[in-house]
Amino acid sequence: xxxTASGVRTTSVAKQARTGLLPANVxxxxxxxxxVGLTWDIQWHxxxxxxxxxxxxxxxxxxGSAVVGLASLAVVLLTTAARRAGRPVDPRVGGRVVxxxxxxxxxxxxxxxxxxxxxxxxxxxxxxxxWHGLYGFDAVIDSPPHIGLLLSITVSLIGTTAVFAAARxxxxxxxxTLASLTVLLTFGPVLxxxxxxxxxxxADAVAIGTSxxxxxxxxxxxxxxxxxxxxxxxxxxxxxxxAVFWWFSPWAAEAYADMVGLPLRxxxxxxxxxxxxxxxxxxxxxxxxxxxxxxxxxRGWRAGRVSVVAGGVAGLLLGLSLPIQQALLYTGAHVPPAxxxxxxxGLSAALGLLGGFAGWRFGGMLCLLAPAKKGETADA
Numbered sequence: 244x245x246x247t248a249s250g251v252r253t254t255s256v257a258k259q260a261r262t263g264l265l266p267a268n269v270x271x272x273x274x275x276x277x278x279v280g281l282t283w284d285i286q287w288h289x290x291x292x293x294x295x296x297x298x299x300x301x302x303x304x305x306x307g308s309a310v311v312g313l314a315s316l317a318v319v320l321l322t323t324a325a326r327r328a329g330r331p332v333d334p335r336v337g338g339r340v341v342x343x344x345x346x347x348x349x350x351x352x353x354x355x356x357x358x359x360x361x362x363x364x365x366x367x368x369x370x371x372x373x374w375h376g377l378y379g380f381d382a383v384i385d386s387p388p389h390i391g392l393l394l395s396i397t398v399s400l401i402g403t404t405a406v407f408a409a410a411r412x413x414x415x416x417x418x419x420t421l422a423s424l425t426v427l428l429t430f431g432p433v434l435x436x437x438x439x440x441x442x443x444x445x446a447d448a449v450a451i452g453t454s455x456x457x458x459x460x461x462x463x464x465x466x467x468x469x470x471x472x473x474x475x476x477x478x479x480x481x482x483x484x485x486a487v488f489w490w491f492s493p494w495a496a497e498a499y500a501d502m503v504g505l506p507l508r509x510x511x512x513x514x515x516x517x518x519x520x521x522x523x524x525x526x527x528x529x530x531x532x533x534x535x536x537x538x539x540x541x542r543g544w545r546a547g548r549v550s551v552v553a554g555g556v557a558g559l560l561l562g563l564s565l566p567i568q569q570a571l572l573y574t575g576a577h578v579p580p581a582x583x584x585x586x587x588x589g590l591s592a593a594l595g596l597l598g599g600f601a602g603w604r605f606g607g608m609l610c611l612l613a614p615a616k617k618g619e620t621a622d623a
Contacts, residue, residue, distance in 0.1 A: 263336040263410050267419055269314040270357050270403045274426050277307030277396055279491075281433060282517040283499075286492040289516045290507050291500050299499055304392070305368060311399050312361030319343075319350040319358060335416075338409035338612040352612065353409055357402025360395050367391035393434050400427040408467065408609035417468070420609065424464050425480040429488075431456035432520035446586040447579070450565035454591040457522055458557045458598035459605075461529050462550055466606020471533060473606075474553075478529035481521060488518040514572050524564040528557050532599075547600060554599015555592050562591020 280303025287300055318337060325332050326349040332340050337351025350358070371388035404423035410416030435452035442448075464477030492515040500507055522528070532553040539549030563584055570576040579587075 263333070263406075264413075264415055266314050266318050266336070266354070267403075267406045267410065267415075270311050270354075270399075270406060271419060271423060271426075273307045273310030273314065274396075274400055274403050274423070275307070276310060277304050277399075278426055278430060280304035280307060281396075281430070282488045282492045282515075283495045285433065285517045286496040286515065287499070290493065290496045290511045291505055292508065300495075304396075305364075308361045308364040308368075308396065308399065311357050311403070312365070315354040315358030315361060315402070318354040319348055322351055322354075323347075323349045325349075334612075334614050335410045335412070337406045351406075351409070353402050353405035353407075355402070356405060357399045360398030360400075360402055363398065364392060364395035367395055390437050393430075393437070396430065397427070397434060400430060405609065405612055409612040411467070411610065411613045416613070420467055421464055421473075421477055421480060424460055424467075424477050425484055428457060428460040428477065428481050429484050429521060431460065432522075433517060436520075446583065446590055447566050450562055450569075450587055451591050451594060453520065453522065453565060454558050454561035455594040455598045457525055457561055458554045458595045459602040461525070461532065461557070462554055462599045462602025463606045463609070465532065465536065465553075466550070466603035467609045469606070469610070471537065474529040474532045474536070475526070478526045482526050485518045485521045485523075489515045492517060512573055519569070519572050522561050522565055523568055524561060528560050528564075531560070532557050546603060550599045550603035551596050552599070554602065555596040558595015558598060559588050559592035561595070563588040 280300045283303065284298070284300035287298070322332055322336075322340060326340065332349070332351070334340070334351075337353040337355075340349050340351055341355060342348070343350050343355065367388055371392060374388045400423060404420055404427065407416050407419030407423055411420065432449075432453045435449050435456060438448040438452045461474045461477050465473035467473065468476070493513070497507060535553040535556060536549055539546075539552065566579050566584060566587060570578045578584075
């Protein structure tokens with residue numbers, strides 16, 4: 244794999260595409276492995292019970308981060324070798340190169356972030372092993388080492404998104420960026436479970452956190468594509484992953500329980516745990532965001548102002564829908580009172596304003612990772 248670029252603009256587009264496609268797909272594949280392991284592990288906790296450190300879902304999680312870490316390390320070492328040999332490095336491979344530990348290493352920004360996430364995952368994994376050794380099993384998803392592991396995976400996913408965004412002039416770079424955002428958005432509601440410890444007497448903190456992250460990441464997709472359809476494309480990919488996991492999660496938990504000779508709980512909900520956390524109203528809400536973007540452009544509003552309005556509307560609707568979604572999915576659950584829904588929706592709308600604005604800006608920042616095309620300007 245040649246990470247260098249010629250000094251003139253005569254390098255074929257096909258050769259440039261081959262340069263970064265392999266390592267980018269490897270880190271995305273590792274992220275998908277981690278996502279599969281996570282939805283499997285959460286379903287195991289719901290349908291079977293506590294687990295030990297060395298279970299198959301855990302191994303999927305660890306293998307995914309290992310793949311991301313090794314691929315990132317390989318690119319960093321190759322980039323460092325190219326820099327020391329005096330060869331220019333192609334910025335389409337993971338983004339612009341930054342120095343690490345002075346000038347000891349040279350790393351493309353995307354692979355640096357994904358590699359750091361994988362390295363911290365290893366450290367939190369050791370803590371998780373100690374936790375299992377101390378208590379014998381793990382009964383909850385929001386234990387301290389698990390929160391650290393989830394944050395580490397989030398960092399790796401951000402790096403993976405940056406890797407593909409650096410190649411946005413290629414179709415695979417644009418599609419890979421949306422795919423990475425899809426993985427990150429599917430993963431986001433699990434991270435919001437860390438808010439379960441926040442008192443929920445007046446509002447649903449998990450629903451508020453989930454809404455804010457969903458708005459933020461859909462807005463990132465819109466800000467990165469910068470043309471009609473970016474928000475809907477991101478939400479549609481999330482819906483596909485949600486549908487696949489809706490079938491996979493319960494099946495995998497039951498099949499693995501049969502394999503190791505463990506029974507399922509006497510009373511299980513039958514609802515796939517992780518897919519049910521993802522907002523089912525996301526696709527129509529993303530379509531509404533597209534309408535707001537369109538109306539704002541017709542009125543001549545600045546992109547930042549339009550993204551704030553779109554984010555506020557989306558946050559309001561998602562914050563309102565999520566508590567209702569959970570009540571409809573689970574037998575015996577009740578729709579919260581109107582004042583509770585209003586409080587949750589209002590706080591979600593307030594954070595949605597921030598998420599819409601920040602998401603559009605972050606999407607623009609992803610565009611800046613790639614070399615600018617002739618005559619191109621950054622419109623924020």
